[in-house]
Amino acid sequence: MNFKKLSISFALLIFAIYAGLVLSIFYFFSAPLFLKIILSERTLFSIRLSLMAATMATALSVAFAVPSAYALSRFEFKGKDIIDTILEFPMIVSPAALGALLLIFFNTPLGGFVQKNTFQFVFAFAGIVLAQFVTTLGVATRLLKAALDEIPRRYEDVARTLGASPLSAFLTVTLPLARRGVLASVILTWAKALGEFGATIMVAGSMAMRTETLPVAIFMRLASADIDGTVVLILILVSVGFCILYAARLLAKGSCGA
Amino acid sequence: MLDLEKVTINTGGFTVRDVNLAVRPGVCHVIIGPTGCGKTTLLEAVVGLKTPEAGEIRLEGRPINNLPIERRGISYLPQDLALFPHLSVEENILYSLRLRKDKGGRLRELAMELADNLGITSLFRRSIHNLSGGERQRVALVRALATGSRYLLLDEPFSALHEAMKKDLWLLIADLKRRLGLCIVMVSHDMEETFFLGDVISVMIDGVIRQTGPKDDVYGQPKDIAVAEFFGIKNLFLVEAVKMQEGQAAVRCPDLNGEFIIPAGRFPDASSVSPGDSFTIGIRPENIMLIRAGLKGENQDNILKGDIREVFPRGPASAVLFAPDGSNKLIEIDIPDYAMKKLGVARGAAAVVSLKGEKIFIIF
Structure with a gap:
């Protein structure tokens, strides 16, 4: 077997591993129960909660990530390397540890003050959003920076000689040119938020019909040996995941400008 | 402005x-x-x-x-x-x-x-x-x-x-x-x-x-010299002022084994030049006239005798490398095609060239 065939075999093996895992759930799949579970109030609540939290967390992450990614992509400044490195922090540190860090913070006087004067985060919806925001912020910034790096700075320079302010040049030239990459980044950030589990369960806990996002629901149903329910929820997440990855891939194909 | x-x-x-x-x-x-x-x-x-x-x-x-x-x-x-x-x-x-x-x-x-x-x-x-x-x-x-x-x-x-x-x-x-x-x-x-x-x-x-x-x-x-070289001028030679007289300067050029007369107007400040002063002269290849040996053009100023070492055809004109007698330097000359034929310019042929004094530039 030559090297080309060997490498292709490994690529096919990766596909086989994931495809095998997904297909294995059909061993426990029960068609009559599928509709009943998916339309149950508890499942619909989980879906609604997950969609709302992931959307809000993504909006927050993108709002922070766009200007940060722009600064990291375009400017040289003190501490840039440290910030650039810390973007990987949520990927290196386990989400559970990140969630624990948040929980510890809210038990400090400052954390207490924040909770008292803003929102209740611990064991609450705001906690889910915050946990997802913290775990996705680094990824969102990294992805958006990559999208902005694709657009030559020269376009902004010329826009400014034509009378555009820095913000106007960004909004009328860079952002439209990077739109596909930005959209792909937003979708992937949203997908990561939707699948977030470790930090969410640490901060918001696992209360049925309160803080039960889809991943938390999978954990809870499996813990209570509800295999049918677990399989249905996994199928929902897998379907959403595949759709999102396909959309992001389509967008990324034309991410460089027009 | x-x-x-x-x-x-x-x-x-x-x-x-x-x-x-x-x-x-x-x-x-x-x-x-x-x-x-x-x-x-x-x-x-x-x-x-x-x-x-x-x-x-x-x-x-x-x-x-x-x-x-x-x-x-x-x-x-x-x-x-x-x-x-x-x-x-x-x-x-x-x-x-x-x-x-x-x-x-x-x-x-x-x-x-x-x-x-x-x-x-x-x-x-x-x-x-x-x-x-x-x-x-x-x-x-x-x-x-x-x-x-x-x-x-x-x-x-x-x-x-x-x-x-x-x-x-x-x-x-x-x-x-x-x-x-x-x-x-x-x-x-x-x-x-x-x-x-x-x-x-x-x-x-x-x-x-x-x-x-x-x-x-x-x-x-x-x-x-850097500017002259940027413009592709290779004809740059070190000379020594021999005599300054009204309206012109006589210079000796050991590089080319010859003496030349340069109008004073070509100097940025002719009055500051004294016999014995060294400086560089330059001339563009198109400002050098090639005269076939034996023709009456030989009585022109700044004449050098020698032979043609190389001819490089370059579209409407050719670059000719001329070696003055008794010198190891080469002078680059641009000659239009019609003149090439008329003068019968060929590698190894004897030739005479005239450096137009009013086209020589001075670099101190």
Whole structure:
């Protein structure tokens, strides 16, 4: 077997591993129960909660990530390397540890003050959003920076000689040119938020019909040996995941400008 | 009027030093120099893309060093043109109008008039991706001028075009300069382009402007050896002044084993030259006359006898390398094709050349 065939075999093996895992759930799949579970109030609540939290967390992450990614992509400044490195922090540190860090913070006087004067985060919806925001912020910034790096700075320079302010040049030239990459980044950030589990369960806990996002629901149903329910929820997440990855891939194909 | 006074720009490992320039309205000032000499850096400092470390840039007497790019009122055409790929031709041209108040539609009228003059109105609906090289240049030019600015900076905008298209655009730029009274600063490394468009030329080498002046002066009298070499002049020889007399100087050139008479007017300051002083003389290859041995032309001034070592045909003219008798140096001579045939120039043939005294330039 030559090297080309060997490498292709490994690529096919990766596909086989994931495809095998997904297909294995059909061993426990029960068609009559599928509709009943998916339309149950508890499942619909989980879906609604997950969609709302992931959307809000993504909006927050993108709002922070766009200007940060722009600064990291375009400017040289003190501490840039440290910030650039810390973007990987949520990927290196386990989400559970990140969630624990948040929980510890809210038990400090400052954390207490924040909770008292803003929102209740611990064991609450705001906690889910915050946990997802913290775990996705680094990824969102990294992805958006990559999208902005694709657009030559020269376009902004010329826009400014034509009378555009820095913000106007960004909004009328860079952002439209990077739109596909930005959209792909937003979708992937949203997908990561939707699948977030470790930090969410640490901060918001696992209360049925309160803080039960889809991943938390999978954990809870499996813990209570509800295999049918677990399989249905996994199928929902897998379907959403595949759709999102396909959309992001389509967008990324034309991410460089027009 | 655009003035640069002792402008120094440091870009990490490279410095553009002490640049002084004064560009008047209606003038095309070309900064020419080898690749990487700092021409683009200087242009970018004027636009505002780079910040000078020292010195002052003034536009109509007003210092602009600290003015944001968008408030300088200088149009800029970079080498890659940077047409916005997400906008149509029309949207590109009218981009600047979206950002400012256009009282009475004056700028829109100007943009449309320019587009019409440059023949791009029919391209308005097209995407930037579907334009030829020449069309892209025209669109970028109209977009830059549609701001209403009379100051136009061009960074080798024609370097990627083929010859015929380049020449069309040179004519266009020359016409726009005249009609709109533009003040143009252009960087180039193309001699033909420089001498076609430039009214004033600055030669930049290693971050320093070595010479500035009207194109004929810079071409005819390079100020130092680096400038002469940049212009491709190989005929540079060390001489010693022998005698200074009224109206002319006699010099001895050991390199060429000869003595020459140079009109005093060719010296920047003839009165400061004394017998025994050493300096360099130079002469362009086209200013050397080749005379077939035995003809009456031999009684001309600054005559050297020798033989032809090499002949390099180069289109309408040939480069001939001539070796004077008793010298190990070669003189490069440009001879038009018709003269080549008439004189029977061939490798190894004996020949006589005359260095036109009034075309010799002096470098101290």
